[in-house]
Amino acid sequence: MKGEPVIVMLVEDNADHAELVIRTLEDHRIANKIEHFRDGQVALDYLFRRNEFADPEISPRPHMILLDLRLPRVDGLEVLRIIKEEDVLKNIPVIVLTTSEAERDVAQAYGNHVNSYLVKPVGFEEFSKLMHDLGFYWLGWNTHPRI
Numbered sequence: 001m002k003g004e005p006v007i008v009m010l011v012e013d014n015a016d017h018a019e020l021v022i023r024t025l026e027d028h029r030i031a032n033k034i035e036h037f038r039d040g041q042v043a044l045d046y047l048f049r050r051n052e053f054a055d056p057e058i059s060p061r062p063h064m065i066l067l068d069l070r071l072p073r074v075d076g077l078e079v080l081r082i083i084k085e086e087d088v089l090k091n092i093p094v095i096v097l098t099t100s101e102a103e104r105d106v107a108q109a110y111g112n113h114v115n116s117y118l119v120k121p122v123g124f125e126e127f128s129k130l131m132h133d134l135g136f137y138w139l140g141w142n143t144h145p146r147i
Helices: 013-025 040-047 076-085 103-110 124-140
Strands: 007-011 031-036 064-067 092-096 118-119
Touching: 007 013, 013 031, 013 064, 040 076, 040 118, 064 076, 064 103, 076 092, 076 103, 103 118, 118 124
Parallel strands: 007 031, 007 064, 064 092, 092 118
Antiparallel strands: none
């Protein structure tokens, strides 16, 4: 990924949570571009380049997907399942970023091949550190195949 713009896809319906993620990623200069989607169906349209996202120039593949679980239209676990079943998408790291600590949600996410499952910390400082460390791990230190 050296030299190419880093694209993070954020799928989050809570405006406050999305703003916090975006601000933290920008403050830490982790991503060059953050694509934010508020529901699972629109996120899938982007990834599969359907409808208004049909042109690959406006829908480049993200380097990482931050995915909430509770989403309108198509929930996060279903979005995850679809991504990980698709050859062209399955190597994109998907990190669930949610408020749910429910064992059922964790088990289902890993059953659908999530790369990481993170529970959103309540405090701003903890959340900021989590985003900083997450960005550097997945986009800086981790080695993965080209998308």
